[in-house]
Amino acid sequence: MTSNYTNRQMTLREYPEGRMPEASDFEIITGPVPEPKEGEVLCKSIYLTVDPYIRARMSAHLSGGYADRVQLGQPIGGENIAEVVESNDPNFSAGDIVATFGGWQDFCVMPGEALRRVDPSLAPISAHLGVLGMPGLTGYAGLTVKADPQPGNTVFVSAATGGVGTVVGQVARIKGCRVVGTASGPDKCRFAVEELGLDACLDRLEGNMSARVAEACPNGIDINFENAGGEIFWAALDNMNQDGTMVICGLIDSYNDDGPQAGKDASMELLRQIALKRLNVRGVIVSDHLDLYPQFQADVGGWIKDGSFKHAEYVVEGIENAGKALIEMMNGTNFGKTVVKVADDPSQ
Ligand SMILES: NC(=O)c1ccc[n+]([C@@H]2O[C@H](COP(=O)([O-])OP(=O)(O)OC[C@H]3O[C@@H](n4cnc5c(N)ncnc54)[C@H](OP(=O)(O)O)[C@@H]3O)[C@@H](O)[C@H]2O)c1
Incomplete structure (x- = not known):
């Protein structure tokens, strides 16, 4: 079913060493949609995250250890909110909404254990990259x-x-x-x-x-x-x-x-x-604090529901604008948590 699609990936063409990233540092490449093997899940991105650590991982001196450096020509890493398209893991089915570190691309294949289920009833699903993520x-x-x-x-x-x-x-x-x-x-x-x-x-x-x-x-x-x-x-x-x-x-x-x-x-x-x-x-x-996820989501999700907790989101449309969104976040012209919307949101 995925052979009719191509996978767009936003990559880094040049490292922005010692300077603000520029639009020309980024490049979209296209390739085939990957096939999931046994235990794997094919996910279609809906929202990509834009976070400061993505910029930090472009620099030699700020990456390494647990924070791998962004590789030139490879999709830029980060978490996505995605829809399961095809699943070879019995815990997930087509249509499930998940969070996963699939990177700045339309499609990714991940092992089932690398997916975090997203509860659309708590808040808009994009919030799971921000205040609920x-x-x-x-x-x-x-x-x-x-x-x-x-x-x-x-x-x-x-x-x-x-x-x-x-x-x-x-x-x-x-x-x-x-x-x-x-x-x-x-x-x-x-x-x-x-x-x-x-x-x-x-x-x-x-x-x-x-x-x-x-x-x-x-x-x-x-x-x-x-x-x-x-x-x-x-x-x-x-x-x-x-x-x-x-x-x-x-x-x-x-x-x-x-x-x-x-x-x-x-x-x-x-x-x-x-x-x-x-x-x-x-x-x-x-x-170090992933064990707090359930308590954190119950607290913040509850406060969002009862109206006592507010948040702003800066939604940039289109994967081709992901680099621009990163630059806006770095210079503060964003307003709220920055995400890039790359496909229709089925929960809206
Ligand atoms: N330790 C961890 O595990 C961990 C995890 C996540 C994030 N972080 C860090 O937490 C911080 C906030 O991350 P976030 O995801 O919430 O990002 P964010 O606040 O959504 O976006 C970054 C914001 O930083 C501000 N900024 C940019 N350049 C600045 C400068 N030179 N001086 C002061 N403020 C500047 C801008 O806001 P204004 O223009 O409105 O000031 C910009 O919108 C970052 O430093 C990030 O690296 C750490």
């Missing part, structure tokens, strides 16, 4: 396991309207914290306050961050959830309370760099402040 779990686990927020704490979160930040900010609010975020531009900042319920959101493009954080956090910061790095990180550090916690989740400000930037003085100042303020610095990697 990997980014959301990162925010949920990073905040609750690594920081244990208490009512009355001040929580500061960068990229507050994105996949991770949307969950951090609202879980912190639901736990009774004062929440201050950052985002770029007045529209996102307004959304963060009026829809996500943050106490304040600072436009990161306006500069003078440290003084503005101090004004927005008059009692200092108890928990900084770091998604950005750069000026935002230093502003948070300046305003940390003694014994506060910094959850280091991501450093998107550095993902277009070509390696660690020289900075002995900066690293010494960082360590000095950690010591002076007796800070707890906790790293978070989402793959």
